[in-house]
Amino acid sequence: MVKLLSFEKSLKPLYEELKEKRKNAQSTDYIEEKIAETLKKIYSNLTPYDIVQIARHPDRPHTTDYINALFTDFLELHGDRKFGDDPAIIAGIGYFNGKVTGVIGHRKGRNLKENLRYNFGMAEPEGYRKALRVAHLISERFKAPIITLLDTPGASPTIGAEERGQAEAIAYNLQELFNIPTPIVAIVIGEGGSGGALGIGIADKLLMLKYSIYSVISPEGCASILWRDASKAKEAANALKLTANDLYKLHIVDKIIEEPAGGAHRHREEVIQAVGKEAQKALNTLSRLSKKKLLEKRKEKFINIGVYNE
Amino acid sequence: MNIFKRKKKIIKVPIVTEEERAKPVRCKSCGRLISYAELKKNLKVCPYCGYHFRMTAGERINLIADEDTFSEIDTEVKAVDMLNFKDVVTYKNRIKQAKERTGLDSAAVTGKAKIGGFDAAIGTFAFEFIGGSLGSATGEKITRLIEYAKKRELPLVIVFSSGGERIQEGIYSLMQVAKIIYAIDSFKESGGLFISILTNPTYCGTATIAMAGNVVIAEKGASISISGPRLAKQVAKKNILPKLEQAESLIENGLLDIVVDRHLLKSTIVRLLKYYNRRRI
Numbered sequence: 227m228v229k230l231l232s233f234e235k236s237l238k239p240l241y242e243e244l245k246e247k248r249k250n251a252q253s254t255d256y257i258e259e260k261i262a263e264t265l266k267k268i269y270s271n272l273t274p275y276d277i278v279q280i281a282r283h284p285d286r287p288h289t290t291d292y293i294n295a296l297f298t299d300f301l302e303l304h305g306d307r308k309f310g311d312d313p314a315i316i317a318g319i320g321y322f323n324g325k326v327t328g329v330i331g332h333r334k335g336r337n338l339k340e341n342l343r344y345n346f347g348m349a350e351p352e353g354y355r356k357a358l359r360v361a362h363l364i365s366e367r368f369k370a371p372i373i374t375l376l377d378t379p380g381a382s383p384t385i386g387a388e389e390r391g392q393a394e395a396i397a398y399n400l401q402e403l404f405n406i407p408t409p410i411v412a413i414v415i416g417e418g419g420s421g422g423a424l425g426i427g428i429a430d431k432l433l434m435l436k437y438s439i440y441s442v443i444s445p446e447g448c449a450s451i452l453w454r455d456a457s458k459a460k461e462a463a464n465a466l467k468l469t470a471n472d473l474y475k476l477h478i479v480d481k482i483i484e485e486p487a488g489g490a491h492r493h494r495e496e497v498i499q500a501v502g503k504e505a506q507k508a509l510n511t512l513s514r515l516s517k518k519k520l521l522e523k524r525k526e527k528f529i530n531i532g533v534y535n536e
Numbered sequence: 537m538n539i540f541k542r543k544k545k546i547i548k549v550p551i552v553t554e555e556e557r558a559k560p561v562r563c564k565s566c567g568r569l570i571s572y573a574e575l576k577k578n579l580k581v582c583p584y585c586g587y588h589f590r591m592t593a594g595e596r597i598n599l600i601a602d603e604d605t606f607s608e609i610d611t612e613v614k615a616v617d618m619l620n621f622k623d624v625v626t627y628k629n630r631i632k633q634a635k636e637r638t639g640l641d642s643a644a645v646t647g648k649a650k651i652g653g654f655d656a657a658i659g660t661f662a663f664e665f666i667g668g669s670l671g672s673a674t675g676e677k678i679t680r681l682i683e684y685a686k687k688r689e690l691p692l693v694i695v696f697s698s699g700g701e702r703i704q705e706g707i708y709s710l711m712q713v714a715k716i717i718y719a720i721d722s723f724k725e726s727g728g729l730f731i732s733i734l735t736n737p738t739y740c741g742t743a744t745i746a747m748a749g750n751v752v753i754a755e756k757g758a759s760i761s762i763s764g765p766r767l768a769k770q771v772a773k774k775n776i777l778p779k780l781e782q783a784e785s786l787i788e789n790g791l792l793d794i795v796v797d798r799h800l801l802k803s804t805i806v807r808l809l810k811y812y813n814r815r816r817i
């Protein structure tokens with residue numbers, strides 16, 4: 227059974243009934259319909275913090291799921307050529323709808339053991355350096371566009387990461403990604419955690435799954451800094467405007483990719499295909515631009531962000 | 537956008553009350569009492585242990601710019617609450633209070649000055665304005681300063697003193713990091729020299745921006761961290777080598793060019809400007 231989130235508790239008896247009916251080989255049509263109906267009701271009325279939880283659901287499709295489903299002949303490329311290979315970032319090249327395309331994303335695990343290995347999707351400086359190295363390779367040697375998949379709580383916050391230049395690694399990525407000469411489409415598929423997401427998030431188009439988030443700080447971090455009370459995460463999630471809908475209204479996101487009621491973790495194949503379709507659409511639009519125009523527009527997009535009085 | 541508008545304005549150094557002036561200051565590092573006048577005379581450095589107290593934007597400009605040469609630009613760019621953000625107080629209120637207390641309209645003071653006789657574009661984060669945090673107005677001012685330096689072919693000096701992104705401006709604050717980095721890249725591509733000065737503290741997104749300098753200088757004891765105060769707290773809790781993420785250890789990791797005592801900060805900048813001025817073109 228799928229792990230129920232706190233706001234889905236009313237589904238528990240229904241799922242139990244479904245399990246029972248399946249065990250007894252009884253018809254499940256009615257109960258399945260009931261579940262779908264309840265999900266629709268719940269998902270039509272989500273708070274920002276509910277969406278935070280969906281974005282973090284362990285069964286939500288992760289970068290590797292998208293690569294497996296949408297790419298053929300994917301070849302993973304390892305290492306930053308300086309210090310190490312960070313498994314929290316997966317980078318490589320393959321065929322996307324028959325065309326050579328690069329892909330770079332955060333890697334989250336499915337269970338604790340995997341998550342410890344992938345550091346919960348929090349990249350070290352080596353991860354950001356690998357991402358940039360591969361981005362250069364893909365765009366300059368293979369002349370191919372790049373899809374980046376953002377799903378991280380943030381950059382690795384350890385002392386080791388600081389010592390090996392996390393700030394410099396991310397700064398250099400931002401700077402260099404502005405000059406990558408082929409189209410980049412970034413898609414937030416789960417958690418867009420601050421600088422950790424932005425570090426591979428400079429792109430010509432930013433797409434966001436409906437139940438993903440993108441924020442300057444986690445709601446918990448925000449609550450503990452501004453409210454001085456980590457339990458105020460719900461209020462913080464409201465205030466931060468971190469949902470796809472909010473960010474679309476703020477002109478940060480170019481397109482929201484719909485998710486059915488119940489979220490991507492209940493409709494994995496459907497959502498993965500929708501992401502593939504929208505990524506292709508965005509690449510089609512971008513491929514019509516000259517290299518010069520592409521880079522100009524990428525820069526323009528970021529240079530105009532901000533609201534102030536004058 | 538009116539990018540290159542220039543206005544003369546004398547910067548206000550936040551007023552220290554008579555009462556505060558009379559009271560001795562306790563050094564956060566060695567615990568000794570220092571008279572305000574003595575501290576001020578010593579560039580806000582503890583005369584006993586060398587601890588570097590925080591400087592305001594006004595003090596910082598006065599420290600680096602030659603006397604009476606600073607003219608401020610983009611003073612009309614002001615912080616605004618676009619998300620209607622409210623935590624324990626409203627962001628509107630925080631802005632209002634910060635304005636009243638500091639006389640500033642954002643957490644950045646930018647302009648043109650002579651430094652050791654050389655023309656330069658200079659900007660500083662103002663920690664006294666909501667922790668020097670990076671909001672849209674601050675980001676816009678820093679971006680315009682960089683564009684100003686590029687257009688006039690001036691070397692660029694930016695002093696960082698910031699807790700990081702302005703959380704109350706949500707995603708806009710994070711995006712200022714990308715925006716500024718782009719402006720810096722474009723400036724550096726044009727052959728410009730960006731001298732980045734990291735002071736206590738330089739956290740999160742502003743640490744990222746600061747690392748984009750051509751020359752990266754930190755003041756003694758400056759706490760520098762991309763993960764910010766939460767990591768600093770963690771470190772303090774575990775009580776392992778409290779110096780770990782300070783300038784002195786980061787230079788050993790190869791992340792900084794120079795760590796400098798505040799008394800030598802200006803002369804170090806001037807030396808670099810001199811080399812730059814004599815570059816072969």
Ligand SMILES: [Zn+2]
Pocket residue numbers: 563564565566567568582583584585586587
């Ligand atoms: Zn002292």
